Amino acid sequence: MFVPAIPLHRRVVMSAGLCLALLVVASLAIGVEEISLSSTARSVPLADLLSISRLPRTLAAVLCGAGLAVAGQILQTLTRNRFVEPSTAGTAQSAALGILIVTLFLPAAGLGMKALVASICALAGTALFLSTAHRLPPEQPHLVPLFGMVYGGVVGAAVTYVAWQNDLLQYLDIWTNGEFSGVLRGRYELLFVAVVIVAVAMLIAERLTIMALGEAQATSLGIDYRRMTQIGLVLVSVMSALSVVVVGLIPFVGLVVPNLVSRLSGDNLRGTLPLTALGGAILVLASDIAGRIIRFPYEIPVGTVMGVIGPAVFLWFVLQERRDA
Amino acid sequence: MIEIKSVSLVREGQRVLDSIDLLLPRGGLTALVGPNGAGKSTLLSLAARLLPLQDGSVTIDGLPVESTPGKLLAKKIAILRQDSGPPPRVSVRDMVGFGRFPHSGGRMTAQDRTMVEEALARFELEALANRSLDRLSGGQRQRVMVAMTYCQDTDYILLDEPLNNLDMYHARQLMLELRRLVDETGRTIVIVLHDINHASASADRIIAMKNGMIAADGTPETVMRTEVLEAIYGFRVPVIETNGMRLALQYASCAP
Numbered sequence A: 001m002f003v004p005a006i007p008l009h010r011r012v013v014m015s016a017g018l019c020l021a022l023l024v025v026a027s028l029a030i031g032v033e034e035i036s037l038s039s040t041a042r043s044v045p046l047a048d049l050l051s052i053s054r055l056p057r058t059l060a061a062v063l064c065g066a067g068l069a070v071a072g073q074i075l076q077t078l079t080r081n082r083f084v085e086p087s088t089a090g091t092a093q094s095a096a097l098g099i100l101i102v103t104l105f106l107p108a109a110g111l112g113m114k115a116l117v118a119s120i121c122a123l124a125g126t127a128l129f130l131s132t133a134h135r136l137p138p139e140q141p142h143l144v145p146l147f148g149m150v151y152g153g154v155v156g157a158a159v160t161y162v163a164w165q166n167d168l169l170q171y172l173d174i175w176t177n178g179e180f181s182g183v184l185r186g187r188y189e190l191l192f193v194a195v196v197i198v199a200v201a202m203l204i205a206e207r208l209t210i211m212a213l214g215e216a217q218a219t220s221l222g223i224d225y226r227r228m229t230q231i232g233l234v235l236v237s238v239m240s241a242l243s244v245v246v247v248g249l250i251p252f253v254g255l256v257v258p259n260l261v262s263r264l265s266g267d268n269l270r271g272t273l274p275l276t277a278l279g280g281a282i283l284v285l286a287s288d289i290a291g292r293i294i295r296f297p298y299e300i301p302v303g304t305v306m307g308v309i310g311p312a313v314f315l316w317f318v319l320q321e322r323r324d325a
Numbered sequence B: 001m002i003e004i005k006s007v008s009l010v011r012e013g014q015r016v017l018d019s020i021d022l023l024l025p026r027g028g029l030t031a032l033v034g035p036n037g038a039g040k041s042t043l044l045s046l047a048a049r050l051l052p053l054q055d056g057s058v059t060i061d062g063l064p065v066e067s068t069p070g071k072l073l074a075k076k077i078a079i080l081r082q083d084s085g086p087p088p089r090v091s092v093r094d095m096v097g098f099g100r101f102p103h104s105g106g107r108m109t110a111q112d113r114t115m116v117e118e119a120l121a122r123f124e125l126e127a128l129a130n131r132s133l134d135r136l137s138g139g140q141r142q143r144v145m146v147a148m149t150y151c152q153d154t155d156y157i158l159l160d161e162p163l164n165n166l167d168m169y170h171a172r173q174l175m176l177e178l179r180r181l182v183d184e185t186g187r188t189i190v191i192v193l194h195d196i197n198h199a200s201a202s203a204d205r206i207i208a209m210k211n212g213m214i215a216a217d218g219t220p221e222t223v224m225r226t227e228v229l230e231a232i233y234g235f236r237v238p239v240i241e242t243n244g245m246r247l248a249l250q251y252a253s254c255a256p
Ligand SMILES: Nc1ncnc2c1ncn2[C@@H]1O[C@H](COP(=O)(O)OP(=O)(O)OP(=O)(O)O)[C@@H](O)[C@H]1O
Pocket: B011, B012, B016, B034, B035, B036, B037, B038, B039, B040, B041, B042, B043, B082
């Protein structure tokens, strides 16, 4: 069970860091184009392969994973519910709606414009989710994720309908099923915003932890609950929107990682957010590598891999939570 | 001084507070008593700006609670609420340390840390300092919440039923500590109590509420009387005088 001894926590962080480093090396090495120093008959020079494709792909997975895990943690803090994350709160679906709108009305717009509109839509969609979630009875915590799934489903259905009407269904899959195979140099750099998002989250970690104790407790400790909620919403929405724009929706990272970290190291975000970020990076990168290996030389999208792992872990958490209660 | 002026509140169509006027001068331990649903928690929540005012005004040292920056108020007044929600997986020491937030802004100085250790010692929590809050008993958790409130180091402290779940020893210790805080550091403490004898033994002033109004207000000598208590609680409570204090014998076998 949970023992909050700091040395253990530090050991966990160090092992996670090591694990991520190994995965990064593996990710750089694994792919259809074989990397071996002795091979002479290669179609692409090694340096180009790494800098144009493998490194961007690896960085994209790390940035998305870290950012989405932290976004999930923030969303859970704002809703005071451990079972929500951007893909079950309508955030990701609203972002997809934003991309669809740009594609329809500004077909020539670049990634930056798409990211901006997607972020705004994600913000509106998540704010609506949050205001409704706060009205649900707190003694039934499972209503919030349930409502979120239905809500995300409705927004998702609207997106599908509009896309279908406009013959854009083939694009829809790109936004709604995350995958990293298309990540190339020049097309993923927006994701570095994740570094800023994680950094801001760490700066406000203590505030977030106190906010998880409830609005009254936070207010009496002098925290502007409203404003902090708005900041949190922006962080969550921008992160989700960026990941949807660049690689597509990756579900469950924001759910699984914060819950695992909470079990392992507790809820004091000041100490645990670095581990959450690391954990997210590990989970997404590992899933991407698995997706590359399982049907080699074909690939399984990371969104699909996560779609299998996620629900299983989610179910396990719900059962554990019941046992603890 | 806390100044409450003609404060009324309606919740779900029901009048919960009815034009309350109350002056709480600096210093002193004031006990707030009264039946369930009388409006005690509501009044404290309004005073600590956790509920928006509908009617009337509340000022703390002249600062109106609804318009003063929350950060500033958090250094003036601290509140322990009646129910603090599900316990987080946070260590006792970290939780008590959150009480320092208004001063530290999240960056604890050596002085903040000293204060946390002092609070842990004062409320006898050292042995539990590294335990997670969700692994504590109800009374232990309650003491952590009191220590956290204390750690906020404010002139005004509002405690809503802090004796909940405390055993006889710890209830007594807490009342002793509060008394000491008032006497030695000049703080102003308002404490909601159901055990009227604790109020009688430790408080300087007892305020009784009933149906959203003030039903009695005075020193323990004036409030701890059978007819006053009957007006508040609706049954005859024998009161005896012993060891220089007045005690109510509200127990089932003490027939009036
Ligand atoms: N959230 C709420 N919504 C509507 N009515 C409420 C709410 N909270 C309290 N009330 C009502 O307000 C009245 C006063 O409640 P309050 O909690 O202030 O009583 P109290 O004196 O603290 O009682 P107790 O001794 O049981 O703690 C009660 O009639 C209660 O039903």
